[in-house]
Amino acid sequence: MTDQLTRVAPAQGAESGALKETLEDYTLRFAPRSYRKWSGAVVATSALGGIAYLADFSIGANIGIAHGTGNALWGIGLFAAVIIATGIPLAYYAARYNLDLDLITRGSGFGYYGSVVTNLIFASFTFIFFALEGSIMAQGLHLGLSVPLPVGYLVSTLIVLPLVIYGMKALAKLQVWTTPLWLVMMVGPLIYLLAAHPGSVSEFLAFSGVDENGAPRGEGVSWAGIMLCAGVCLSLIAQIAEQIDYLRFMPPKTPENKRRWWSAVLIAGPGWVLFGAVKQIVGLFLAVYLIANVADGAGIANQPVHQFLITYEEMMPHWLAMTLAVILVVISQIKINVTNAYSGSLAWTNSFTRVTKTYPGRLVFVVVNLVIALVLMEANMFSFLSELLNFYANCGIAWIVVVATDIVVNKYLLGISPKHPEFRRGMLYAVNPVGFVSVIVAAGASIAVFFGLFGDGIAPFSPLVAAVLAMLLPPILAVATKGRYYLRRTDDGIDLPMYDEHGNPSDEKLLCCVSGVEFERPDMLASAVPAADGSKQYISSLALACDKTGLHVLPEQR
Structure with a gap:
């Protein structure tokens, strides 16, 4: 190491x-077999450890409070379906050929320099969600230890730095050893709440949302409501890239380990969304419980630290509940933010080195990513979370769907794109219009829809615009260019x-x-x-x- x-x-x-x-x-290349000594089970556990983040609880709460349980559940279901459909081909390519998503993107319609734009999309994902998780940790430190929020933001940033330095070996150990404790602390209170308050389930299902003043919205299920919920959730579509940063270390696939290999890839790749969807639903469930049973609950219902603190207080004394809530928040934040910082450093380094042909070292970009995240936290990004994630979803969807479409359609159905991935300089053209143009058009059009350029009525459907264009354009451009710019x-x-x-x-x-x-x-x-x-x-x-x-x-x- x-x-x-x-x-x-x-x-x-x-x-x-x-x-x-x-x-x-x-950072810049294929993960060699001589380094990949972990079993598929260890790789999968490490990858899933990175989804311990608490942002899902906040996302689920926010969309449900705004649009009601019905719209939220349908939106979460749509989100999960898109993640699974796009995640399977990407996870397979990463595990089979031991490449990160940037290297896969290069040969899947973007070219050697063309994928720099998607690297920037991914780097943005890592610092946005680092800032989100850091904000949640700062809320926990403020509540439990009276640490001022600005200081908490700084602590949550600096605490991950020593762990990120050592890469996959340190991350694998951290994720494997902390996951059992995290699961017990996460699942236990929920089971107790369901047993002690069975009526909370009917309250949850009947919830129609509340406005800023805590008054019921009475919003019914609608396509617009579903798409607004799905759009926020789909901001997480780039999470597959972080899963791939682990999956690229999968052992070789052989006839002897075929079933175990596939199980690990599917569970740790697109399978992350099943855990994410459950966490979003639980986050909304806890939010509804707080709104219904706690004075001024609407003001804190979307904050995971309060969700778990109040649930723990149902089971134990306040001092112990507070201690466990802070521990849970800190463990969850560390588990995901070491991955955010690590993956972000890979993305920045890849882009910088290709453009400048200079390698300054990955740790330089660990610091860059952390500084950007800290600035977002100090700017109180938590207060405009849904708007930020809805906007970002358009870019993330365009990238992931374009690459998945190139693999499934252009490589396997049309046979235009080379089946084996290529990432090396000299083997690829600088820019391939198939992917590069597709992602620019899909993201640009969906962002225009999001900002109401084509009318407020279709603004909620901007994620759908991004997905549809990202599916249609790569085959059209591949046929139009006859695959000329792949190799x-x-x-x-x-x-x-x-x-x-x-x-x-x-x-x-x-x-x-x-x-x-x-x-x-x-x-x-x-x-x-x-x-x-x-x-x-x-x-x-x-x-x-x-x-x-x-x-x-x-x-x-x-």
């Missing part, structure tokens, strides 16, 4: 900045096979001529610069990403 690439003189001016990268995070080259100049007998990325190793370090076959390409004796030499995708001269980049195939 802490071993670093050996620094050697770069060949023919190739940038040596990439050689600073710590091997454990594999710049089909031959990477290496005679060794890319995959083993089971279709897994090969673990054969080759020596990088720039770093003097051996990398596994999927990370390597032939260099355009021959060795001093005229023989062929190879370069890693990592070193090639920082080759400012471009001398090592193979010419386009004609």
Whole structure:
């Protein structure tokens, strides 16, 4: 984990900045088999540990308070269906080929530089939800320990920094060991509440929402209400990218482990939404309970720390309830925000290195992501949460649906997009209009709808606009361009096979001529610069990403 690439003189001016990268995070490249020593069960548990966040409780409460239980439940159901449909192909590709979602995106219609725009979408997701979780933790510290909110925001930001530094190995241990405690503290109070107050279920089902003054809205179920609820929930669609940051470390798929492998991928990939949907429903249930049974409950009903504090107080003395509520909030915040900070650093580093061909180190962007999140917290983003998430959903949906459509339709149904993912510089065109244009149009049109440019009546349906355009445009553009811009080259100049007998990325190793370090076959390409004796030499995708001269980049195939 802490071993670093050996620094050697770069060949023919190739940038040596990439050689600073710590091997454990594999920021810019495929995760090699030599590092992937975890079982599928450990990877899945680690991935699911990252969804311990409390934002779902707040999201469920907010949409239900605004639109009633009926609209909220239908909206959550629609959200879950979209997540499962788009998440399956993405999770499979990540686990099968050991790539993060940015590397998958590059070869799924965007090109080597084209996916930078989606990286920025993902980076935004990580700091928005880091800020949301940090705000919830600050509320817990304020309530339990009287820590001022601005100080709480700073504490919730700094507490994750030491854990994020060590990457997957530290994150896996943290998630595995804290998950059982988190489950007990989360599920226990709910079971007690249902047993002690069975009438709360009928109150929940009959709830029609309340306004800012706590008066009933009386809103019935409608398509507009459902879509407004689904739109907020669908802001979480980019969560699959964080799941993939774990799934890329899955072991090779073999005939012997096929069932276990698929179970882990489905549960930890798109399966996260089943847990998320349940948490949203529980968040709304607790909010309704507070509104019905606590004085001024409407003012605190969307705050998870109050939801659990009051539920704990049903079971135990106030001092113990307060202690457990704070512990739950802190554990939940740490479990998700180490993932937010880690994944955000990967996204920023990927973009910066490709654009500048300089690798400053992943930890630089850990700090960048944390600073942005802290600014959002200090700006009290919690007060305009639903509006922010509804806006962001348009961008997230456009990205995820475009990539999923390219995999399912363009790769497997039409056969236009290459089935095996490609991410290496020189093998891809700079920009592929299939994905790049699709995401710009889908996101742009849906944002215009969201802001009422086409009338207030269809504004709630902006997520649907994003999803429909993101499904239709990639096949249309792929056919129109005849797949011309997917691959710049089909031959990477290496005679060794890319995959083993089971279709897994090969673990054969080759020596990088720039770093003097051996990398596994999927990370390597032939260099355009021959060795001093005229023989062929190879370069890693990592070193090639920082080759400012471009001398090592193979010419386009004609």
